Amino acid sequence: MGMFDTIEVAHTCTCGEKLPDYQTKALGNVLVVYRLGEKVVVPDLEIVIGSFEIHGHCSNCHRSIEGKAYIKDGLLWRVVEMDEKGNEKVVVEYVPGE
Numbered sequence: 001m002g003m004f005d006t007i008e009v010a011h012t013c014t015c016g017e018k019l020p021d022y023q024t025k026a027l028g029n030v031l032v033v034y035r036l037g038e039k040v041v042v043p044d045l046e047i048v049i050g051s052f053e054i055h056g057h058c059s060n061c062h063r064s065i066e067g068k069a070y071i072k073d074g075l076l077w078r079v080v081e082m083d084e085k086g087n088e089k090v091v092v093e094y095v096p097g098e
C-alpha cells in the first residue's frame, strides 16, 4: 500500500466535480493532513520556504490533476494547479488572520 499525505484544500475539476483534497508523496508520507495556513512538518527537516508536488484525481471524469503547494514562513500558504500548457493557476492562497 502506498503512503501519502493529504492536502485538505477543496477544489473544482474542469468537469465541475467538487473535490475535497489533494495527495502528495513529497513530504513524510505518514498520512498527515495539512490545511491552508498550517505548519508543514517533515521529519528531520525544517522547511521555511519551498514548494512540493501535489496530485488530485477526479472521481467523475477520471482526470489526473497536477499541482504544487507552496510553503512560506514554514506554513502551507498557496496551492496552484497546472493547466494544459503547464502554467500555474492559483487555487487558493492563505491570508493570515482570515
Ligand SMILES: [Zn+2]
Pocket (backbone or CB within 6 Å): 013, 014, 015, 016, 017, 058, 059, 060, 061, 062, 063
Ligand atoms: Zn472531473
